[in-house]
Amino acid sequence: MTNTSKSALSGIRVIDMSRVFAAPVGAQILGDLGADVIKIERPGVGDDGRGYGFSWVPGKDGIETRHSSFFTVSNRNKRSVTLNHSKPEGQEILKKLVETADVLIENYKVGDLKRFGLHYESLKAINPRLIYCSVTGFGQDGPMAARPGYDGLFQATGGMMAVTGIPEGQPGAGPLKTGPSLVDFVTGHNTALAILGALMYRNRTGEGQYIDIALLDSSVAMVSHIMQDYLISGNAPPRLGNGGNGGGPADLIYCSDGIIYLTAGTDEHYRRLTVLMGQPELFTDARFDSNFKRGKTNRAELMEIINAWSRQFPTAEVQAMLDGEGIPAAKYNELADVWEDEQVRHRNLRARTPHAWAEAGYVDLIESPLARMSESPASIRMAPPMLGEHNREILNELGYDDARIAALEEARII
Template sequence: MAGFVKGALAGLKVVDLTQMLAGPYCTMLLADQGADVIKIEPIDGDPTRQFGPFRADDEAHHFGAYFQSTNRNKKSVALDLKSEEGKALFRRLAADADIVVENFRAGVMDRLGIGYESLAAENPRLVYAAIRGFGDPRTGASPYTDRPAFDVVAQAMGGAMGITGPDSATPMKIGPGVGDIFPATLAAFGIMAAVHHARQSGQGQFVDVAMYDGVLAMCERIVYQYSYTGKSPVPEGNQHPILCPFGTFPAKDGQVTVGCPRDSFWRELVAIIGRPELATDPRFLTNNDRLAHSTETVAIVEEWTRNHTKAEISTALDGKVPFGPVNTAADIYADPHVLARGMLAEVEHPGSATPVTIASTPIRMTATPGGVARRAPLTGEDTDAMLSGLGLGSAEIADLRARKVVA
């Protein structure tokens, strides 16, 4: 993209074996900040290329929106890792890599003969990261190690679903794939911590994030709540078990959120809604008082919000009380904040006549901003260039392609 400035991770070489969401999101974070991410795909391509939605005029279907979003800024090399020649090429790519990332089930890479210890013997400073449902035995053998897992499994087991929903009898999945995305973000952090250590010591290491563990860490509140009270937290709708008022409220034209984690916000709120006497009412003086009278507190706020539009509430509370409308995707596209922060990135979509929009990086840096510079790659789009870089000639690459060792 015009005006793109390389990110702070420029010069880092990442060999990326990941598929689905958790692994690709992790390596996307690295690519957005300038790392050279080489995505290793099967000969027929990453299966998630077939996940939609697709543009109406895209008859080629090289990939859908699912793949485009989290594989931008990456290169693609297609290898048959079940063949000895394919594994040998992978080893050569990993020999000078800073990072290898995979999210297969535990033991898959070891059985192929290209697991961490094997690669580290040739590249001692290698940082090798794995994102699995229940972790890797190298860092703690879980009784669930061999189970496959996806976002919904991690949300359920890690505690997110157990505190989400309208009531204690109705646990619900959180809309975004937080069971993938949060562990992926933790893995990216762990990778960079390990890279820092490797640069200082010359010693790489194995970085392991279990999706279950990641969601549990995200739900840290339930851990201390159970420790302090002896009770397991349950879904409580759209209010908060510790702060009050703090949740969603009805407006004339939708829903809004209002939060008063500090008593000063409550005093400001009741003045704005024309109930200044509530600022000195002993039932509502402190957060703990309001929590003890949560039904009355919530009713007071609802009585005011339900008689105003989202725009009116925004005007009244702007800059004084934490507030936000419950936005749809269409609302987000129209929000001036999103425009000002450049949070929607346009990229080419092969097979479509017009660009598509994906979420940009929220990480902003003044000297090395990084960002979205390139669409997701076609299957094997960079195979020739990468293999040429390893010293293979065009005839040798053509032979490998004819025998389906590469694509």
């Protein structure tokens, strides 16, 4: 797809000096919304994220794409330029880009870019309207600001692991990290939100600004209502395993051939469930006559009763019965099953995208959740770039001729 005036951020240019996952996700969201995102990578090496993950996109004719799962999921809709910013010639190119840019995103160690005159104060002098966003583990100041940080550290330190995992007293009890890098992912979204807010502020005032985004801040905030529960009561809620955090019963239920997640979280949902199970007396049973008892204190006992009922039937039949009564429930899917789910297919969440260097000629990406905006939908216009794929294109845009570009290549500036 080509960019059009219907794109929300058409005409906005973003310089993406970030690596790995959190900040690249933020830049990608801006790209999905139509911004021209120019990704700055180290010559010959590129984004560290190109080497992360378990799988890589196979290249055609033996080409090494270096499109790992980490890189592929967070770098679509970007153009790649290789640039050695430690050299004066590289700094010159970057500053020329800054003159044309609206946003710069970086996730270097605190103070690292200042050594090269590429910190906010220096670039603000070149472009006062610039929005400069730094993404770090612990923030720009404080006793831990200099520490490096990755997702798992913040799941541990921010409280997420304290409330995730098998309940105490059960086999395997203890804290667990979530499967995906959720702190990184949420931080990426917070990055994009902050930048969108800064763009709105600039529209009103003409002023750019500096943004300090920290994984630590996101990791504490994303514990959300469970953390708020602690702030209200002073008591840490227990880990509930697969149990719901709101009303109950809410948990996995096991059928004769599969698993369903059930959330009968209101009194009316629970009443309908007891009738469906042929045990209406459970609705007024003193063990289960409040949401708190069903969801917390007597949850395990109630789930045993529900599972004794659900195991008699296949998954499709249990799902149909629950749907018929309007009781919220959904089939548990392995990853392969997700893409066969009829609603996932209906929503076109598997986005097949042309990829000139891939063996298959395309790569399957995950559609943006913002693709259903009625007037300015997010869109996938380009597959993630090859390393330095757009060097010549972008340098030509800055006025560099072919001879000068060749000299920069020979000097390993690009």
